[in-house]
Structures are given as C-alpha cells and as structure tokens.
Amino acid sequence: MTSNQRIDEFLKLQNKGISLDEIASTLGIKPQTLKRDLNKNGYKSVKGKYIKKDEKSQNVSIQVSFVDNELNQKNNEKKAKKTTPKKTKVAEQSNKNEKVKVKNTKTNKTKKDKKINLTQEDLDKLCEVYDWYLEIKDCKYLKPKKTKKEIVVDFEKTEDKTVSMKVDKGVWEDFLRLCSNTSHDRKTLLTQALSDFMKVHKDLL
Numbered sequence: 001m002t003s004n005q006r007i008d009e010f011l012k013l014q015n016k017g018i019s020l021d022e023i024a025s026t027l028g029i030k031p032q033t034l035k036r037d038l039n040k041n042g043y044k045s046v047k048g049k050y051i052k053k054d055e056k057s058q059n060v061s062i063q064v065s066f067v068d069n070e071l072n073q074k075n076n077e078k079k080a081k082k083t084t085p086k087k088t089k090v091a092e093q094s095n096k097n098e099k100v101k102v103k104n105t106k107t108n109k110t111k112k113d114k115k116i117n118l119t120q121e122d123l124d125k126l127c128e129v130y131d132w133y134l135e136i137k138d139c140k141y142l143k144p145k146k147t148k149k150e151i152v153v154d155f156e157k158t159e160d161k162t163v164s165m166k167v168d169k170g171v172w173e174d175f176l177r178l179c180s181n182t183s184h185d186r187k188t189l190l191t192q193a194l195s196d197f198m199k200v201h202k203d204l205l
Helices: 003-015 020-027 031-040 053-113 120-136 169-180 186-200
Strands: 043-046 049-052
Touching: 003 020, 003 031, 003 049, 020 031, 031 043, 169 186
Parallel strands: none
Antiparallel strands: 043 049
16 A cells, blocks of 8 residues: 555544544554655644645635634624714704704794884873973982091090080080081090191181
C-alpha cells in the first residue's frame, strides 16, 4: 500500500472518529510513520484532527468572511437605529415650530380684534367722574401733607442758667405746641431760638 493510499484510508477512518494510533495499527504501520506521511503531504494536526493546509486556510477564510458579514449587518442595524430618531426629532421639532406659529397668529388676531363697546350710560358715568375730579383736584384736604422738618440744634452748650420771665400767652402756647411735635425738650428749643435771634441781630451785640 502506497503512502497516498494509506492517507486516503486514514482520512476515511478519521472521519469515523477513530484515533491515529488505532488507524496506524489497522494499517500495520507505526504511528510515527503515519504522521510522517501526513506531514509530507501537507497535513497538519488541528485540535486532534489532521487537515490539509489548503482546507484549513479555506475554512478560516470562510469563517472570517462570515464574521465580517455579521459585523456589517450589526453596524448597519445600529446606523439605522441612530438615524431614525434624528429624523423623528427633526419632525417633532418642525411640528412644534408650526404649533408655535399657529398660536402666535391666533394671539395676534385676538389682539387686533379686541374692541371696547361703551353704551351711552357708561359715557354719562365717565363724564360724571371727570366732573367730580375737576371739582376736588384743587382741594387742600386731599393734597398730601407736608413732611415735618426737624429742628437743627447747633448752639454751643455751656452751663445751665435758671431764669424767671414773663412771655406772651399766645406765643407760649404756640411754643408748647411746637415742643410737642419735636423730639427736643423746651430748654433746648428755647436756647436755640434765642441763639438764632442773636445771629440775625448780631450787630446789636
């Protein structure tokens, strides 16, 4: 039996799941001799099974191409998923813009269409209110009250002096009313009044 015949017989028995040692004993040769024949004819052991180099590369290329096809399909599916939401987002945004435009046009129309209808009775009431305003606009009781000015005390303080004198009753009553409307006491206000009077008539001092 030639080496090629032995290899053909080996491949048939290998496909049936028989080990290399058992096949070698069946063929009546040593396992090393069978391995040498396989190596010479381009067979290599791949996961315990002898395959020719050309068949191995062909299987690998088929597997690689199959994997590439699967990856391409997955990438295409991902791209399709990514592109579809963008289109939907653009469509939603355009719909929103159209709705806003419609709302703006509606509001503009409503603003333009607004009118105030006044009856003759309403006009008469408005005239009465206006006449009443003309009557009271110059009324002094309705005008805001003037804010009170605080009295400035700027005299130089020295020792106190007790004096007894007579003053006009009306002037004194006005002075007491003035004292009640300020935060200063009578002594301070009276001293400030005398100081201001002497400043006006300082030529007599």
